[in-house]
Structure formats: C-alpha cells, structure tokens
Amino acid sequence: MESVMTLPPSRPPSASSARRLLRLAGTATRIAGGVFSQRLLRGRSGIDWQPVGDLLAEVLGDMKGPVLKLGQMASQWHDVLPEPIARALVALQNRVPALPYGPLQAHLRQVYQGPLTDYFESIEEQPFAAASLGQVHRARGLDGEALVLKIQYPGIAEICAADLRLVRRLLPLGRLFRAPATQLEGIYAELDKTITAELDYAAEMQRLKQFREFFAGWSGLLFPRPIEHLCRPGVLVLTEVPGLPFADVSQATLNVRRRLAHTLSQWLVAQAFELGQLHADPHPGNFAYTAEGDLVVYDFGCVQTVAAPVMDAYVKTFRALQSGNPEQLERGFQALGTRQPQSAPPWPLYRNLTALLKPLLQQGALWDFTAQPVHQEIQRVVPDALEALGSLQPAPGTLLINRTLEGHYWNLTRLGVPLPVADLLDQQIERQR
Numbered sequence: 195m196e197s198v199m200t201l202p203p204s205r206p207p208s209a210s211s212a213r214r215l216l217r218l219a220g221t222a223t224r225i226a227g228g229v230f231s232q233r234l235l236r237g238r239s240g241i242d243w244q245p246v247g248d249l250l251a252e253v254l255g256d257m258k259g260p261v262l263k264l265g266q267m268a269s270q271w272h273d274v275l276p277e278p279i280a281r282a283l284v285a286l287q288n289r290v291p292a293l294p295y296g297p298l299q300a301h302l303r304q305v306y307q308g309p310l311t312d313y314f315e316s317i318e319e320q321p322f323a324a325a326s327l328g329q330v331h332r333a334r335g336l337d338g339e340a341l342v343l344k345i346q347y348p349g350i351a352e353i354c355a356a357d358l359r360l361v362r363r364l365l366p367l368g369r370l371f372r373a374p375a376t377q378l379e380g381i382y383a384e385l386d387k388t389i390t391a392e393l394d395y396a397a398e399m400q401r402l403k404q405f406r407e408f409f410a411g412w413s414g415l416l417f418p419r420p421i422e423h424l425c426r427p428g429v430l431v432l433t434e435v436p437g438l439p440f441a442d443v444s445q446a447t448l449n450v451r452r453r454l455a456h457t458l459s460q461w462l463v464a465q466a467f468e469l470g471q472l473h474a475d476p477h478p479g480n481f482a483y484t485a486e487g488d489l490v491v492y493d494f495g496c497v498q499t500v501a502a503p504v505m506d507a508y509v510k511t512f513r514a515l516q517s518g519n520p521e522q523l524e525r526g527f528q529a530l531g532t533r534q535p536q537s538a539p540p541w542p543l544y545r546n547l548t549a550l551l552k553p554l555l556q557q558g559a560l561w562d563f564t565a566q567p568v569h570q571e572i573q574r575v576v577p578d579a580l581e582a583l584g585s586l587q588p589a590p591g592t593l594l595i596n597r598t599l600e601g602h603y604w605n606l607t608r609l610g611v612p613l614p615v616a617d618l619l620d621q622q623i624e625r626q627r
Contacts, residue, residue, distance in 0.1 A: 224249065292324040293347060295331075301348045305426045313424055317343065325479070327354070327392060327495070332434065339433065341421060346393065346428040354389050384590040392495035395430045401471070401494040402432075408469050414457040416490045437482025437490040444608050446483065453487030455611035459618055461489070462602060466500050466508075467622040474498040474594040476601025478608070498594040504530075508595070509623055516616065518552040520544035531589030540585055546574070557620060560612035563603070 302310055302317075310317060315334040323330040328346040335341050347353070391397060399420045406417045418432035425431050443451065465472050473480075475496040482490040511526030523544045527533045550571050554561045588596060606613065 292321045292329050295319040295321075297348065298329075298331075298345060302345070302429065305429055314341075323479070328428075333431075335421070335424070339421075341424075342418070342432050342434050344395070344430040344432065346395070351393055354393065358386055358389065384593055388496060388594065391497075395425065395428060395495075398495050399425060399430060401497045404471065405469075405473070405491075405494065409461070409464075412457075412461070414453060414488050415461060416484070416488050418492065435482075435490050435492075437484055437488075439478070440481040440483055440605070440608070441478040443478075443483055444610060446487075448611075450483070450485070450487040451609045452611050454483055454489055455606060455609040455613055457487075457489045458602065458605065458609070459613055459615070462598075463618050463622050466505060467626055470500050470502075470505075472498045472500055472595060472598055474598045476598050476605060478605065481605070496594065498598070500595065501591075504591060504595070507531075512555070512619060515548055515551045516555040518548040520548055523548060527586065530592055532586055532592070534585050534587055537585035543586070555616045557616050559614070559616055561615045562610075562612040563607040564610040565612075567607070569603075 299310070299317075299319075306313055313336070315336055315338065317333040318331050321329040321331050327350050328344055331343045331345065333341045333343050399422065402417065402420055406419065409415055409417070416435050416437075418435050421431040421433065438446075443454065446454070462472075473491065473494065473496075475493055480491070480493040482492070484490065507526060507529035510529050511523065514520075514522035514526045520541055524533070524539045533539070550568065553559065554566065554568070
C-alpha cells in the first residue's frame with residue numbers, strides 16, 4: 195500500500211452531535227468572517243485563501259468521520275477550488291492526524307483477546323495512512339509476510355451516528371435549493387447506507403474477494419489479499435502491495451501513464467457493464483501504481499451495485515450526448531430519475547451540455563483530459579445549471595455512481611493521456627446486446 199505521511203497524533207474525536215455541530219458552525223463562522231473582512235479590504239481578487247485551507251485541514255482532520263470524508267471528496271475539484279484550499283483538502287487524503295498507538299494497541303488486545311504477539315511478529319507503531327474512519331499500520335505475520343492492518347478508530351460508529359444526526363438536522367436546508375423533501379430523505383438514506391457499509395469490515399473483505407476473483411485474469415491490475423484468519427470486527431488484515439502515490443502519477447513516464455490510463459478505463463467499464471459492482475471511492479489515496487505501470491487498488495469499503503435499469507439509463511444519456519440531441523437527453527435524465535416531475539425541461543442547459551460533450555464522444559475521437567479541460571468549460575454553463583435547480587436534482591441511487599465518474603475524471607486528468615472514451619463504451623454496449 196502506498197506510503198503516506200501523517201501529522202502528529204491527535205486526540206480521539208468527539209462523538210457528541212452538539213460538540214461536532216458547534217465546531218463545524220464555529221469554523222464556518224470564522225471562514226465567513228475572515229473572507230468578508232478580506233473582501234472589504236482587498237476586493238475579491240485579493241483574498242488570501244491560505245488561512246481558510248489551513249483551518250479546514252485542521253478541523254476536518256481532527257473531527258474525522260463522515261465530515262472528513264466529505265472534505266476528501268471535495269478535494270477532487272482541485273482545479274476549481276482556490277489553490278490553497280484545494281492543496282489543503284488534497285493533503286487530507288494522505289496527511290490526516292493519526293491517533294496515538296497506545297490507545298489503539300489496548301483496543302487491539304481487547305479485540306484479539308490476548309497478546310498481539312500470538313498473531314503478529316510485529317506491528318509498526320507509526321501508522322503509514324490515516325483516513326476518515328480508521329488508520330493503517332504495517333505489520334509482519336508470524337510467517338514473516340508483510341501485512342497491513344486497517345483498524346477502525348475506537349468509537350467511530352458513534353461518531354458516524356453523531357454526524358448522521360447532524361446531517362438529519364441540516365436536511366431542511368436542502369429546500370433552499372428547491373430539492374423535494376422526499377428526495378432529501380432519499381439522499382440521507384443513501385448516505386446512511388454508505389457509511390454503514392464502510393463500517394462493516396467483514397462485508398468489505400467479501401467485496402475485495404469478489405473483485406479479486408472477477409479480475410483474476412487481468413494483467414496490470416493488483417489487489418491486496420485478505421488474511422481471513424487474522425481479521426476481526428473493526429480490523430481488516432491484508433497483504434501489503436507496495437506502490438507509488440497515485441496523487442503524484444503525473445510525474446511518471448508517458449509509457450507508464452498510458453498503461454495506467456488503459457487499465458483504469460478498461461477496469462471501470464468492465465465493473466459497470468460486466469461485474470455490476472462499482473468501486474465507488476475514487477480519491478487518489480485509494481490507488482497506487484508501480485514503476486512498471488501496474489494499477490494498485492485499495493479500500494473496498496464503498497462499492498455500489500449498478501442495477502440493469504440504472505445502467506440502461508446511463509447508456510441512454512450517453513447516446514443523447516453522443517448524438518447532441520437535447521430531447522433525447524431529457525429522456526435520459528428522466529430515466530435516471532434526476533428530472534423533477536411537473537417542471538419544465540432546462541433546454542438551455544441541455545443544448546450547452548450536448549454542444550460541449552458531443553465532439554468528445556464520437557467514435558474514433560480521442561478525449562485528451564489535459565488539453566480539453568471540460569470542467570473549465572462547464573463553468574460557463576453554471577448559470578444555466580443554477581436556473582435548472584428546480585427541475586434537475588441528483589437521484590439518490592446515482593449519487594455514488596456520479597461521484598465515481600467525477601473522481602475518475604480527475605484521475606484521468608492526472609494521467610494526461612488521450613483516450614478513445616466513445617470507442618470503449620460503444621464496444622461494451624454492443625457486447626451487452
């Protein structure tokens with residue numbers, strides 16, 4: 195697993211809903227006050243975003259849990275956010291304040307009901323990765339095999355429950371964006387289901403085994419192997435698969451990046467169309483690469499089932515964008531469940547989207563994710579998107595799929611390799627007929 199840096203040990207995060215709400219609210223107030231003051235003194239172009247980035251990294255890193263995960267997700271938009279904020283959020287992927295080993299060691303002794311030396315030759319005290327729900331320590335098995343221990347923070351289930359209660363309290367604010375109450379409830383239910391799944395390490399082990407079996411014949415794709423007899427509730431023990439940080443993949447040679455881009459794109463298409471399961475946590479900390487160009491995939495805590503009707507709706511939407519037909523795009527969004535009933539179709543937005551994406555989705559076309567930064571063009575249609583809030587809302591069942599597509603857009607941008615996106619999709623669509 196990739197080597198990462200952690201900040202100095204932090205105190206265990208609070209599980210109190212009230213304390214977490216107060217800290218978030220206080221942070222938001224400090225940010226808003228600081229930005230407002232700077233805007234008055236310097237104007238919009240003179241704002242120093244570095245203090246905002248530093249504060250977000252400190253607060254989210256200490257709080258951990260779902261709020262930290264949201265910060266990691268936001269870091270995917272590194273070319274849209276102010277550079278200091280993007281840099282701070284990216285750091286949350288591999289420089290999260292870790293918990294001291296002492297409390298974790300006592301926790302592990304309780305979990306294993308005895309001395310840890312009965313199970314491991316050694317466990318490194320310094321974690322090499324710390325994330326939203328747990329941290330990872332290198333270890334050696336009694337047979338000398340290199341292992342990693344993915345250990346949930348003690349009390350993290352209570353922390354997640356507190357954050358979910360906080361989200362539930364804030365849910366009515368979604369009405370400001372004209373989101374229907376039923377849809378807000380659906381989004382909350384999807385978040386609840388996702389967090390619950392990520393806390394279930396036994397289920398994660400089964401998902402990892404499923405992916406290992408399905409992609410066993412693939413070259414250039416590496417997964418860790420679970421050591422089942424050493425796994426316990428809240429502790430997942432895996433073989434160590436060394437790799438270089440994917441966040442730094444732009445420094446790799448062109449040949450390595452070409453191989454990685456080919457493997458990543460083919461793997462994504464095969465997951466959706468063949469396996470029907472999608473690895474849905476695409477931030478770079480969950481991937482690594484080898485000097486030979488193999489793609490290493492970690493962390494199967496978040497996997498989304500892609501039902502056939504949902505896949506058909508995405509195909510319909512792809513065909514609409516490929517043809518440049520706004521009426522067909524309206525039918526695709528209806529199939530996806532993103533269109534609000536009894537509301538007018540946002541035709542200006544449809545025309546802009548089809549005009550932007552049609553040239554990139556033609557057979558034989560190469561989509562160069564670096565030379566053709568679509569996210570910059572999309573900023574031009576933001577006014578149309580805001581106007582469409584009353585008629586277009588994300589369907590709860592597509593949230594993780596959209597998050598995956600969005601995250602891998604940025605990963606492909608890092609790789610900077612032109613890809614025949616339409617050809618890859620067309621081949622799979624024809625194969626499914």
